Amino acid sequence: xxxxxxxxxxxxxxxxxxxxxxxxxxxxxxxxxxxxxxxxxxxxxxxxxxxxxxxxxxxxxxxxxxxxxxxxxxxxxxxxxxxxxxxxxxxxxxxxxxxxxxxxxxxxxxxxxxxxxxxxxxxxxxxxxxxxxxxxxxxxxxxxxxxxxxxxxxxxxxxxxxxxxxxxxxxxxxxxxxxxxxxxxxxxxxxxxxxxxxxxxxxxxxxxxxxxxxxxxxxxxxxxxxxxxxxxxxxxxxxxxxxxxxxxxxxxxxxxxxxxxxxxxxxxxxxxxxxxxxxxxxxxxxxxxxxxxxxxxxxxxxxxxxxxxxxxxxxxxxxxxxxxxxxxxxxxxxxxxxxxxxxxxxxxxxxxxxxxxxxxxxxxxxxxxxxxxxxxxxxxxxxxxxxxxxxxxxxxxxxxxxxxxxxxxxxxxxxxxxxxxxxxxxxxxxxxxxxxxxxxxxxxxxxxxxxxxxxxxxxxxxxxxxxxxxxxxxxxxxxxxxxxxxxxxxxxxxxxxxxxxxxxxxxxxxxxxxxxxxxxxxxxxxxxxxxxxxxxxxxxxxxxxxxx
Amino acid sequence: xxxxxxxxxxxxxxxxxxxxxxxxxxxxxxxxxxxxxxxxxxxxxxxxxxxxxxxxxxxxxxxxxxxxxxxxxxxxxxxxxxx
Numbered sequence: 001x002x003x004x005x006x007x008x009x010x011x012x013x014x015x016x017x018x019x020x021x022x023x024x025x026x027x028x029x030x031x032x033x034x035x036x037x038x039x040x041x042x043x044x045x046x047x048x049x050x051x052x053x054x055x056x057x058x059x060x061x062x063x064x065x066x067x068x069x070x071x072x073x074x075x076x077x078x079x080x081x082x083x084x085x086x087x088x089x090x091x092x093x094x095x096x097x098x099x100x101x102x103x104x105x106x107x108x109x110x111x112x113x114x115x116x117x118x119x120x121x122x123x124x125x126x127x128x129x130x131x132x133x134x135x136x137x138x139x140x141x142x143x144x145x146x147x148x149x150x151x152x153x154x155x156x157x158x159x160x161x162x163x164x165x166x167x168x169x170x171x172x173x174x175x176x177x178x179x180x181x182x183x184x185x186x187x188x189x190x191x192x193x194x195x196x197x198x199x200x201x202x203x204x205x206x207x208x209x210x211x212x213x214x215x216x217x218x219x220x221x222x223x224x225x226x227x228x229x230x231x232x233x234x235x236x237x238x239x240x241x242x243x244x245x246x247x248x249x250x251x252x253x254x255x256x257x258x259x260x261x262x263x264x265x266x267x268x269x270x271x272x273x274x275x276x277x278x279x280x281x282x283x284x285x286x287x288x289x290x291x292x293x294x295x296x297x298x299x300x301x302x303x304x305x306x307x308x309x310x311x312x313x314x315x316x317x318x319x320x321x322x323x324x325x326x327x328x329x330x331x332x333x334x335x336x337x338x339x340x341x342x343x344x345x346x347x348x349x350x351x352x353x354x355x356x357x358x359x360x361x362x363x364x365x366x367x368x369x370x371x372x373x374x375x376x377x378x379x380x381x382x383x384x385x386x387x388x389x390x391x392x393x394x395x396x397x398x399x400x401x402x403x404x405x406x407x408x409x410x411x412x413x414x415x416x417x418x419x420x421x422x423x424x425x426x427x428x429x430x431x432x433x434x435x436x437x438x439x440x441x442x443x444x445x446x447x448x449x450x451x452x453x454x455x456x457x458x459x460x461x462x463x464x465x466x467x468x469x470x471x472x473x474x475x476x477x478x479x480x481x482x483x484x485x486x487x488x489x490x491x492x493x494x495x496x497x498x499x500x501x502x503x504x505x506x507x508x509x510x511x512x513x514x515x516x517x518x519x520x521x522x523x524x525x526x527x528x529x530x531x532x533x534x535x536x537x538x539x540x541x542x543x544x545x546x547x548x
Numbered sequence: 549x550x551x552x553x554x555x556x557x558x559x560x561x562x563x564x565x566x567x568x569x570x571x572x573x574x575x576x577x578x579x580x581x582x583x584x585x586x587x588x589x590x591x592x593x594x595x596x597x598x599x600x601x602x603x604x605x606x607x608x609x610x611x612x613x614x615x616x617x618x619x620x621x622x623x624x625x626x627x628x629x630x631x
Contacts, residue, residue, distance in 0.1 A: 142608035278586075293587060299607055301588070305595035315592045318567060330588065366588065 001046040003198075003252045004206050004537055009530070012043065017191070017259055024184035032184050033151050036260065040158035044125070051123040059157055061089065062133040063150060071143015083141045090130050090137075097122050102347035124546055125164035127344065129157055131291060136171050138295065145171060152178045161256035165249055165545040167267040167287040173502055174262060183261035192518050193500050194259035199526045199533075200491040201251030205543070206533040208481070209244035212237045216409070223415040227430030231422030233474040238409050239402050240481045243272065245544045246285070251491060258500035265290075266503035270490045272401070275393035277361040278369075280401060286503070292337050300333040321370045330366045335359040350407045350416055357404040394486070434459040434467045489514065549627060554601075554620045561596045562616070565589060575617035594619075601627065 001008050016039040024032035045052040065086035069079060097120060104117040136153075139145050147153075152175050162169055177183050219226075219234030226234065250267035257264040271284035281289045305315045308328065319325040335356075342355015403420055410416035421427055437458050440447045450456035459467075489511040492499045496507065498516055516522065559573035566584050579585040585593075594610050597603075597619065603626035613619050 139608065142606055144608045144612075294611055297587070298591060298611065301591040302595065302607060302610065305591055306598070309595055309599040315565070315595050320592075329592070 001043050002543075003249070003256075004202060004533070006534070006537060007046075009534065012039075013256075013259075020260055021184070021186045025186075029181055029184040030151070033155050033178065036160075037151070037154050037158055040155075040160040040163060043160040044158070044163060047124055048121075054123050054126075055129065055158070058090075058093065058129060058133065059154055062086065062137060062157075063153055065089075066137055066140045066145070066153075067148070069137060069140040071141075079141065083137060086137045087134055090134050094127060094130050096120075097126055099347045128166050128168060129163060131168055132157055135168075135291065135295060139171065147171075147175045147179055149179075159257070159260075159262070161253040161260075162264060165246075165253075165543055166285075167250055167253060167265050168291050169264065169287070170290070173265060177262050185261070187261070189498075189518070190258045190261055190500065192523075193495065193498050194255045194257070196516070196522065196526050197255030197258070197491060197495065197500060198252050199255075199529045201248040201253075201255060202533045203529050204244040204248030204251065206248075206536050208484075209241045209248060210536065210539060212241040212244075212477075212481075216241050220409055220411065220415070223410070223418050225427045226419050226422035227428050228422060228425050229430045229471060229474075231419050231427070233471075233478070235402055235406055235419065235423060236478055236481075239405050240485065242405065242409070242544055243268075243485065247271075249543050249545065254501050263500055263502045266492065266501040266505065268490075269492065269503075269505050270485075272398055272485045273394060274397050275390060276397055277358070277365045277400060280397055281358075281362070288341070292341055296337045296340060297333050300336055301329070304328050304332060326367065326370070330370075331363045334362045334366065338362065345408070348412070350410055350413050353413060353416070354404050354408040357400075357407065361400050361404070433457070433471065434464045436461045436464050439464075549624070551620060551624065554623050554627075555616070557600060558597060558616065558620055558623065561600055562593055565592045565596055573616055575615065575620065577616045578614065597623065603627065603630065 001012060003009075016036070019035055019039075020032050023035045041052055041055070044055055065082060068082045069086075070076070101117055101119045104113065105119070107113040108116050136145065136156075155178050156169065156171055156175050157163075159169075159174070216234065216238035219230075219237060247268035254264045254266070265287050267285060267287050269283040269286065271280055274280035274283055308315055308319075308325075313319065313325075315329065320329050338355045338359035339352070340355070342351045342353070342358070345351045345354065403423075406419050407413070407416045410419065418427070433455065434457050435443075435447075440451075440458060443450065447456070451458065489508040490505070492501055492505045493508050493511065494514055495516050498518075499505070555573075555575060559571075562573055562582075562585075563569055563571050566582065566589060568582075568584070571582065579590060591610070594605065594613075598605060601623050603623060605622060605626070609622060613622070
């Protein structure tokens with residue numbers, strides 16, 4: 001079921017919220033948990049009931065494995081193998097649905113195999129519920145899981161707000177909430193903040209992301225020597241679409257969570273305002289970054305550094321600034337992590353390039369942090385350049401992100417490369433802009449200057465309508481989205497102390513006069529936004545992250 | 549070893565890893581307060597601590613540390629179980 005559908009908004013959500021609190025009040029929290037699990041299975045099965053079996057199977061298997069895993073104190077021999085088996089089985093399932101058929105297709109296309117195996121339908125949300133459960137198994141093995149109850153576990157995995165596209169939960173932050181009886185007491189404030197956040201996410205998805213979707217769609221399906229302005233408009237349209245689509249989904253998920261009394265972790269915190277790539281990953285898909293750090297980066301880095309220690313090599317900051325030290329202590333863990341992060345998104349070469357680009361960016365960023373002179377040694381920079389400096393940092397970070405996103409989205413590597421070449425002006429500017437003859441007079445002497453320098457061509461009104469008008473619309477849209485993305489506060493900053501996310505965000509100093517409070521005006525506003533968004537439900541595409 | 553001895557030795561390690569000889573470290577110091585104490589240096593501090601006290605932590609414990617005091621306590625716990 002989609003969040004942006006009438007059946008969800010008008011039927012599923014009201015019924016499940018009311019039934020949840022009625023069940024909790026009349027029959028206790030256990031009944032409410034069971035009800036929420038059933039509702040979550042209905043939510044999942046709405047799209048394709050057959051895959052409920054897969055979800056149930058995955059949960060049953062992982063719960064069974066988890067029971068075999070004990071912490072270090074009372075660990076029996078062979079536990080490592082049980083964990084390895086559990087993780088491998090999960091990855092195997094993911095491999096079957098995500099990589100096997102593209103790989104077989106590839107073998108077929110290069111003539112290694114004569115049989116065309118076709119493709120398989122990807123069960124929605126499979127990588128999200130697989131990831132969540134792998135994390136749980138690892139923590140069971142390390143003795144970190146206190147709550148081993150089956151009902152809380154099933155609820156933790158299936159809880160419908162996060163089931164399909166995250167945020168990727170950690171059992172430690174939500175299972176205690178499911179176990180707490182306070183969660184099942186109706187609090188009107190939770191419903192109000194939840195609905196407000198849900199409405200904000202809905203606006204981001206339906207009114208902002210879906211408006212850009214056709215542009216990005218069109219742009220990426222016809223790539224052939226894209227010129228400068230055209231290339232930028234396609235790239236920006238997709239970049240903004242992806243952000244508003246995915247962060248809108250996450251906002252809705254967090255809003256829905258609190259309607260059931262559960263606080264979910266923050267997933268996006270104005271990522272495009274980041275002044276470095278390291279910062280970007282701390283603000284973009286934050287729960288994936290955390291997951292990768294805990295399960296890939298930290299274990300690899302620990303392994304490398306312990307090896308260095310044993311060999312008598314230093315692990316200090318000074319050691320990391322030597323080439324071999326840097327290569328093993330920073331570049332290796334960073335590259336491996338980002339390579340696998342890229343691979344996770346799909347079986348195409350373009351996803352690998354996406355991962356490698358971010359691997360390079362992060363490594364360069366780390367190198368800069370280590371090798372630059374320490375801030376205290378720099379002569380105090382004049383204050384008046386601080387705005388310029390921060391603007392340059394944000395712009396550089398965003399362009400780097402943008403280039404990687406093109407590989408992320410493009411149908412293949414050569415399309416992506418053509419588009420990037422266009423953005424750097426290698427395919428020409430795409431100018432001149434066309435102007436109808438009788439409008440030339442409004443430009444006065446500039447008109448002559450522009451036409452004589454080839455920036456402006458005098459042409460028919462039809463050509464003007466098809467060439468110059470879209471460019472002007474693109475520019476106006478880009479400015480509007482730029483203001484929202486780079487300048488305005490995000491919804492969590494606006495909600496301030498009322499924010500239902502587990503992670504608190506720093507308030508934006510320029511916008512502290514905006515303080516959200518429950519009021520009649522805000523209620524009407526939320527209702528109005530949801531109503532306007534619902535008018536556009538039918539043009540809505542699926543969420544971009546449903547394919548991963 | 550006493551708590552103070554462990555804290556003093558851990559403080560030396562942190563100053564050395566972060567390359568900040570003047571840094572003041574107490575039991576309540578958290579990574580967020582110290583410039584340069586990011587996830588990368590966190591790993592380095594932990595590994596240097598392991599080597600210095602000849603103990604080993606598991607990955608999950610490394611992630612759960614909230615401040616220097618918890619690192620010191622973890623070292624003491626490991627040293628006690630070694631005896």
